[in-house]
Amino acid sequence: MEYSGMALRVSLFLICVLYYVHGDLSYSVQEEMKRGSVIGNIAKDLGLEVGILSIRKARIKTVGSERRKYCDINLRTGDLIVAERIDRESLCGEKHSCVVKFELLFEAPLELHRITVQIQDINDNAPTFPKDIIKFEITESADKGARYRVNAAHDADIGQNGVQSYTLKRNDHFVFNIQTSSDGTKYGELVLEKELDREEQKEIKLLLSALDGGSPQRSGIVAIDVTVLDANDNAPVFSQAVYEASLPENTQIKTPVITVSATDADEGVNGEVIYGLGRVSDKSRKLFSLDRETGNIFVAGDIDFEEGSKYEIIIQAKDGFGISSDAKIIISITDVNDNAPVIVLKSLSNPVPENASPGTEVGLINVQDRDSEKNRKVRCSLQQHVPFKLIPSIKNYYSLVTTEKLDRELVSEYNITISAKDEGSPPLSSVKVVHISIADVNDNPPVFEDQSYSSYIPENNKPGHSLCSVKAHDPDWRQNGTVIYSLLPGEVNGAPVSSYLSVNGDTGVIQSVRSFDYEQLMSFKVDNAWLSYHIIKSTDPGIFKIDLHSGEIRTQRDISDSDNMKQNILVAEKAQTVI
Ligand SMILES: *[C@@H]1O[C@H](CO)[C@@H](O)[C@H](O)[C@H]1NC(C)=O
Ligand SMILES: *[C@@H]1O[C@H](CO)[C@@H](O)[C@H](O)[C@H]1NC(C)=O
Numbered sequence: 225m226e227y228s229g230m231a232l233r234v235s236l237f238l239i240c241v242l243y244y245v246h247g248d249l250s251y252s253v254q255e256e257m258k259r260g261s262v263i264g265n266i267a268k269d270l271g272l273e274v275g276i277l278s279i280r281k282a283r284i285k286t287v288g289s290e291r292r293k294y295c296d297i298n299l300r301t302g303d304l305i306v307a308e309r310i311d312r313e314s315l316c317g318e319k320h321s322c323v324v325k326f327e328l329l330f331e332a333p334l335e336l337h338r339i340t341v342q343i344q345d346i347n348d349n350a351p352t353f354p355k356d357i358i359k360f361e362i363t364e365s366a367d368k369g370a371r372y373r374v375n376a377a378h379d380a381d382i383g384q385n386g387v388q389s390y391t392l393k394r395n396d397h398f399v400f401n402i403q404t405s406s407d408g409t410k411y412g413e414l415v416l417e418k419e420l421d422r423e424e425q426k427e428i429k430l431l432l433s434a435l436d437g438g439s440p441q442r443s444g445i446v447a448i449d450v451t452v453l454d455a456n457d458n459a460p461v462f463s464q465a466v467y468e469a470s471l472p473e474n475t476q477i478k479t480p481v482i483t484v485s486a487t488d489a490d491e492g493v494n495g496e497v498i499y500g501l502g503r504v505s506d507k508s509r510k511l512f513s514l515d516r517e518t519g520n521i522f523v524a525g526d527i528d529f530e531e532g533s534k535y536e537i538i539i540q541a542k543d544g545f546g547i548s549s550d551a552k553i554i555i556s557i558t559d560v561n562d563n564a565p566v567i568v569l570k571s572l573s574n575p576v577p578e579n580a581s582p583g584t585e586v587g588l589i590n591v592q593d594r595d596s597e598k599n600r601k602v603r604c605s606l607q608q609h610v611p612f613k614l615i616p617s618i619k620n621y622y623s624l625v626t627t628e629k630l631d632r633e634l635v636s637e638y639n640i641t642i643s644a645k646d647e648g649s650p651p652l653s654s655v656k657v658v659h660i661s662i663a664d665v666n667d668n669p670p671v672f673e674d675q676s677y678s679s680y681i682p683e684n685n686k687p688g689h690s691l692c693s694v695k696a697h698d699p700d701w702r703q704n705g706t707v708i709y710s711l712l713p714g715e716v717n718g719a720p721v722s723s724y725l726s727v728n729g730d731t732g733v734i735q736s737v738r739s740f741d742y743e744q745l746m747s748f749k750v751d752n753a754w755l756s757y758h759i760i761k762s763t764d765p766g767i768f769k770i771d772l773h774s775g776e777i778r779t780q781r782d783i784s785d786s787d788n789m790k791q792n793i794l795v796a797e798k799a800q801t802v803i
Contacts, residue, residue, distance in 0.1 A: 249328070251304060252342040255312035260305050263295060263341060266328065267302025270337065274302045280330040284339070287325035294324055295341060304339065312343045313380040320382055347438025349380035351387045353446035358432075360414070360448065364422040365455035374412040376402070377434030377444050384437035393431040398450075400432060414448065422452040423489035454491035460541035462486040462551035469521075470556045473529035477522075481512065484519040484551055486541030493544030502538030502550055512537060512555070521553065529559045530594045561648025563594040565602045567656040570621070575663035578632040582611075586660065587624035589614065591644045599648035607641045612660075614642070624658070632662040633699040664701030672696045679734075683742035691725070694732040707732075712751050717744075 251264040266282075267274045276282075278299045286292055296307040316322035321342070328337040354375050362372065379386045390412060392400035398414045405411060412432070420428075430448035435441055462484060469482040488495040499519045501509065512535070513524035519539075535555045542548040572587040580586070593600040604622055606614050611630060614622040624640075638660045645653035672694060679692040698705040709732045714721045727734050769780050 248338040248340060250340040250342065252344055253306065253310070254344045254346050255310050256346055256348055257306045257310065259308060263304040263306065265302050266297055266304050266339075272302070274300070277302055280332055280335075282328060282330050285327045285329065287327060295326055297328070310343055312345050313349060315343060318382060345382050345385055347381055347385040347436060347440070347442060349385070350442035351377040351379040351434035351436055351444035353377045353432075353434065353444055356446065358446055358448045360450045361453050362416075362420060362450055363453040363455050364420045365457060366416055366420060368416055368419055370416040372414040374400070374414055374432065374448070376410045376412050377446070379434070379436045379442075379444075381436060381438060386436055387434045388437040389435045391433045391435065395428065395430055397428060398430060420452045422454050422491070423458060426452055428452065454494050456490050456494040456543065456545045456547055458489040458494070459547045459549045460486040460488040460497045460543055461549060462541060465551055467551060467553045468556070469553065470558055471523070471527060472558045473527045473560045474562060475523050475527050477524060479523045481521045481523060481555060482553060483521070484539050484553065486519070486549065486551070488543045490543060496544045497541045500540045500542060502540045504537050505535075507532060508535045508537050511535065514539065527557055529557045529596065530563065533557045533559075559596045559599050561595055561599040561646065561650070561652055563599075564652035564654045565591050565593040565644035565646050567591050567604070567642055567644050567654060569656065569658060572624075572658065572660070574659070575661040576626065576630065577663045577665055578630045579665045579667065580626055580630060582626055582628050584626045585623045586612070586626060587658065589622045589624060589642060591620045591622070593646050595646065595648060599646055601647040602644050603647075604642065604644045610638055610640050612638070612640055630662050632664050632701065633668065635662065637661040664704050666700050666704035668698055668700050668705070670696035670698040670707040681736065681740065683740050685736055685739055687736055687738050689736045691734045691736055694727070694734065696732070714751065
């Protein structure tokens with residue numbers, strides 16, 4: 225009974241000891257306080273004499289941590305003191321409430337108290353970014369408003385001591401926004417406010433700061449390096465919109481003419497320029513060649529000023545992706561005196577009658593030179609000592625006219641040399657020989673070799689006896705120079721001459737027709753003769769003239785209205801005796 229009573233008491237006591245837990249003590253302390261800093265006074269808070277603490281061997285044990293002590297009790301003073309560094313961040317991380325629990329034990333009798341110490345945050349951590357440098361590669365073609373995510377800064381502290389705001393150092397292109405994703409995490413983003421241009425700025429360096437709300441305020445900073453990537457947004461640009469070159473004709477093949485040059489501000493393939501021919505005439509394509517890589521233009525064909533004096537070529541510069549631009553090349557060809565004048569006989573009245581009056585136009589000559597300016601100015605001349613001259617007419621025409629009377633019997637043909645010379649340097653010239661023959665006009669009478677012929681024959685001759693032979697010459701041509709002999713009518717002793725003599729018309733041999741009797745006829749004369757014509761009387765002596773030998777009547781001057789309508793001319797025909 226006794227024992228059982230004892231046992232019950234003991235067990236009750238034990239239960240009382242084990243479960244008799246006095247009310248909690250709670251304190252609050254800032255993290256990072258120095259060792260020995262006083263958190264509160266336990267003896268006072270429990271209403272105990274200070275001396276009791278050491279008598280009852282009071283001690284503190286951290287709940288759940290074997291090694292860490294954090295707090296202790298000063299048995300002499302009854303103070304709860306900081307025993308080692310308390311770092312809220314390592315104890316509680318991001319938890320908003322950071323509480324460390326202790327047990328306070330007394331012996332004799334055994335007694336347990338719970339102590340909770342609230343650890344208060346101090347701003348001992350600065351915001352930090354996950355990396356020191358954030359690198360972005362952004363194409364220059366990115367549109368305004370494009371967003372680039374930046375991981376938020378982290379601050380181990382909590383509440384106001386955590387990250388509160390961000391500032392992006394002023395720059396031309398980006399602003400910074402904070403966004404909250406659907407799961408509540410925060411992130412930042414760079415927003416493109418003004419388009420990029422690699423050709424203007426290849427790299428942009430930004431500084432982003434994260435600020436907390438503690439006091440003093442702490443900040444973290446990150447560099448954001450933006451590399452602007454090339455987009456093929458630039459066409460090649462020629463150094464000139466129009467290139468001009470001048471080239472003498474006949475320039476040798478492969479001679480360089482001009483070099484065009486275009487640059488492209490883009491990078492790599494985007495900026496590699498090759499050249500090509502744009503709009504080009506077939507003719508230009510044959511005459512000029514282009515080096516696609518260097519932009520050099522060469523002569524590739526026969527450059528002839530006379531075929532073309534100006535060429536326009538459109539050149540294209542293309543970058544690696546085919547963006548192109550154009551420039552114009554104007555090539556002027558200068559003339560070289562490479563064409564001799566050409567003399568063309570446009571018309572010629574050939575033969576020219578020998579009676580053509582001085583100043584008669586016998587031919588028309590044209591002179592051409594395919595060159596230009598001075599090189600095509602041509603002087604035309606005729607050799608000297610010929611009865612012809614050139615009279616300049618319209619443009620490059622010349623009349624070939626006679627300068628004096630011609631005489632076929634003196635000169636029957638002319639080979640006249642016309643020369644033409646241009647004013648180029650050196651000058652070029654050419655000659656043309658024009659053959660002119662002179663046509664006959666019957667302007668010479670036959671002339672007997674002798675003034676008179678005498679012949680003696682014995683009487684009683686036989687009829688048909690050859691007495692003599694007469695000979696006359698006429699220098700005219702063919703029938704105009706052919707002499708026919710005849711006897712003029714006349715009488716001898718009352719009988720016609722023809723009853724005594726006859727003459728062979730072709731040969732001029734004179735024969736007797738009958739037998740002569742010396743006693744009747746000692747001698748007689750006959751006349752061979754030519755006819756001559758004279759104007760004896762005319763209404764107006766100044767108008768007409770007559771050819772002495774042919775009897776042809778011509779006017780001597782123009783007939784005008786004042787002259788008589790009717791003109792009477794009396795012509796005498798005279799036979800002159802030669803023999
Ligand atoms: C003119 O030229 C022709 C042809 O060359 C030649 O036969 C002729 O004899 C020349 N005449 C004169 C008068 O030189
Ligand atoms: C002879 O002269 C005349 C003019 O008097 C001329 O018309 C004719 O053609 C000439 N005959 C010859 C063969 O030259």
